[in-house]
Each structure stands twice: as C-alpha cells, then as structure tokens.
Amino acid sequence: MANPTVLTADSPAPAGEKGSDFSVLSRRIAEAGLLRRRPLYYTVRFGAVGLALGGSVAAFLVLGDSWSQLFVAVALAVVFGQLGLAAHDLAHRQVFSRRRPSEIGGLLVADVLLGMSYGWWMNKHTRHHANPNHEKKDPDVAPDLIVWSRRQAKQAKGPARFIGKHQASLFFPLLTLEGLNLSVSSFKALRSPSMKRPVLEGILLVAHFAVYFGGLFLVLSPGRALAFIAVHQGLFGIYLGSVFAPNHKGMPMIEEGTELDFLRRQVLTSRNVDGGVFIDAFMGGLNYQIEHHLFPSMPTPALGRAQVITERYCAELGVPYCRTGLLASHREALRHLRQVGEPLRGMS
Numbered sequence: 001m002a003n004p005t006v007l008t009a010d011s012p013a014p015a016g017e018k019g020s021d022f023s024v025l026s027r028r029i030a031e032a033g034l035l036r037r038r039p040l041y042y043t044v045r046f047g048a049v050g051l052a053l054g055g056s057v058a059a060f061l062v063l064g065d066s067w068s069q070l071f072v073a074v075a076l077a078v079v080f081g082q083l084g085l086a087a088h089d090l091a092h093r094q095v096f097s098r099r100r101p102s103e104i105g106g107l108l109v110a111d112v113l114l115g116m117s118y119g120w121w122m123n124k125h126t127r128h129h130a131n132p133n134h135e136k137k138d139p140d141v142a143p144d145l146i147v148w149s150r151r152q153a154k155q156a157k158g159p160a161r162f163i164g165k166h167q168a169s170l171f172f173p174l175l176t177l178e179g180l181n182l183s184v185s186s187f188k189a190l191r192s193p194s195m196k197r198p199v200l201e202g203i204l205l206v207a208h209f210a211v212y213f214g215g216l217f218l219v220l221s222p223g224r225a226l227a228f229i230a231v232h233q234g235l236f237g238i239y240l241g242s243v244f245a246p247n248h249k250g251m252p253m254i255e256e257g258t259e260l261d262f263l264r265r266q267v268l269t270s271r272n273v274d275g276g277v278f279i280d281a282f283m284g285g286l287n288y289q290i291e292h293h294l295f296p297s298m299p300t301p302a303l304g305r306a307q308v309i310t311e312r313y314c315a316e317l318g319v320p321y322c323r324t325g326l327l328a329s330h331r332e333a334l335r336h337l338r339q340v341g342e343p344l345r346g347m348s
Contacts, residue, residue, distance in 0.1 A: 085284030117186030178237030
C-alpha cells in the first residue's frame with residue numbers, strides 16, 4: 001500500500017476467496033465450541049466487581065470527611081472502568097443470549113451505576129463495529145476534538161483545528177474529561193429520535209447523579225468533594241482511554257469508497273494487545289480486539305483460544321494480523337496522532 005495508515009479505493013485487496021473467507025473461520029470457531037455462553041465466568045467476574053463497588057462505598061462511608069477519601073476515588077475509578085467493561089459485554093450479548101435480560105442488565109450497569117446512557121452508547125458502538133476506522137461512518141473517529149487522518153486535519157475547524165496541532169501531547173490530558181463527556185453526551189442523546197426509552201433512561205441518569213453528588217456533598221466538605229470528583233472522574237477517563245485507544249488508534253483508516261470484505265475490514269483496522277492474565281483483566285478481554293470484532297457475542301474467556309485460530313487462519317490467507325504490547329500500542333497510537341496532525345502544524 002502506498003500509505004499503510006490509510007486504506008483507499010485504490011489499495012490492492014489481499015489475495016483470498018473474499019466471499020467465503022469469514023465463513024470458513026466462523027465454522028472453525030463454532031466447531032471449537034467458542035461461542036457457548038459462560039455463565040459461571042460472568043457470575044464470578046460480575047460478583048467480584050459488585051463486591052469491589054460495595055467495598056468502595058463502605059470505605060467512603062467509614063472514612064467520612066477526610067482527605068483519605070482520595071484513595072477511595074482512585075479505587076472507584078478502577079471499579080467504574082470495570083463496570084464499563086461489564087456494560088460492554090452485556091450490550092454485545094456475551095452474557096445473555098436473549099435481548100431483554102441483556103438490556104435490563106445494561107440499563108442497570110450503564111445508567112444506574114455509571115451515569116451513562118446504555119441506549120446512546122449501544123447505538124454509537126454498533127456503528128463503530130460495522131465500520132471500524134472508517135473516516136465517515138465510524139463515530140469513534142469523528143473529528144470532534146481530535147483528528148484521526150490527514151484528510152480530517154486539512155478540513156478541521158474550530159477546536160479540532162487548534163487541538164489537532166498538539167493532539168499527541170494532549171491526548172492523555174483530554175482523557176481525564178472522557179467520563180464527563182460520556183455523561184454529557186448521554187443527556188444530550190435523550191432528545192435524539194434514535195433513543196428507544198428516553199424517559200426511562202433520563203430518570204435513571206438523574207437518579208445516578210442525585211445519589212453520586214448528593215452522597216459526596218453530604219459526607220465531604222465542598223473542597224474535598226470537588227477533589228474527589230476530579231480524581232475519580234479523571235482517572236476513570238484515563239482508564240477507559242487506556243483500554244479502548246490501543247485497539248484501533250494508529251491502525252489503517254478507511255477512506256470513503258473503499259470496499260473490503262467483512263474479515264479484512266475488521267482485521268486490518270484492529271490491533272491485539274499481548275500481556276497475559278493482567279492485561280486480560282485490565283482490558284476485560286478487549287485486548288483480543290480482532291477476535292472481538294469478528295465475533296462480538298463471543299464470551300470473554302473464549303477469546304484467547306479464538307486468537308490462536310484466527311491468527312493462524314489469517315497467515316493462511318496472507319492477511320496482516322497485528323499484535324503488540326500495551327506500551328507499544330500506545331506509542332503507535334500517539335505516533336499516528338502526531339503524524340496526522342502535521343498539516344495543522346504547518347498552518348498559521
């Protein structure tokens with residue numbers, strides 16, 4: 001490819017029987033039994049997160065009006081990150097095969113516990129899965145504050161035009177606002193016609209923040225409450241960004257008009273992150289991003305075995321398959337941000 005960071009309509013398609021490649025892989029995955037539900041795994045995992053949440057709340061109530069509460073804020077940021085991963089798995093029906101229990105679980109975890117609209121996020125994330133890293137169709141690479149391609153950089157206006165010049169350096173500082181951004185976007189989405197239950201979700205979101213802010217300002221002095229919010233929400237945003245950014249950022253972008261079959265569209269735009277059990281727990285299985293995009297409803301504990309099958313199959317087809325460590329993935333993402341922001345740095 002002339003530019004490995006961009007897939008265009010002129011990019012040569014890798015060799016292979018494009019109409020049947022994914023069906024062959026899908027058959028191998030099904031024969032290995034990797035699509036079966038894992039109720040015991042999710043019972044233990046969600047139970048552990050629930051205990052961590054309960055322990056954090058108990059510690060908050062015991063410590064009272066003390067600066068030691070900032071340690072609770074740090075712990076709660078991790079718990080919120082794990083709740084976000086739980087909501088993600090529920091949305092993809094990895095936990096339950098039926099829609100209704102998945103939606104009920106998603107509303108409880110996302111709206112009630114996290115303060116994020118399940119319906120809004122579900123719609124956004126579904127569009128991302130359909131067209132990952134597509135300049136026009138993937139909402140996760142929309143040039144709101146950050147530009148993800150040189151084409152976007154040349155067309156950038158407003159805040160994106162200014163921030164894009166230094167976006168690699170500003171990326172992690174901006175992530176501290178991601179938790180706030182998710183909540184604000186959730187309330188804005190309540191007026192969208194795409195929302196199925198705007199009244200219900202509105203009530204649940206208001207209830208979340210009434211308890212969250214009410215509890216903080218009831219127990220803590222205003223200064224300590226604000227410090228708690230800053231630490232908690234800031235680290236929560238960094239955690240989310242550290243989980244989601246390595247998966248696609250710095251991988252090839254897809255230009256409008258480029259035609260790729262399902263398997264190549266998912267594999268070429270995704271990156272897996274190696275690191276063993278710790279990374280598996282930290283990223284909630286999203287470190288197996290290629291397999292997750294190919295089989296979104298596959299339960300988390302099956303992704304490791306699916307990775308072996310998928311990587312071997314991609315080698316048979318000659319399709320590039322990207323794996324790297326966590327730190328290396330962030331370096332690649334930041335290098336990409338620096339490169340695509342170059343046109344803005346050349347402007348006065």
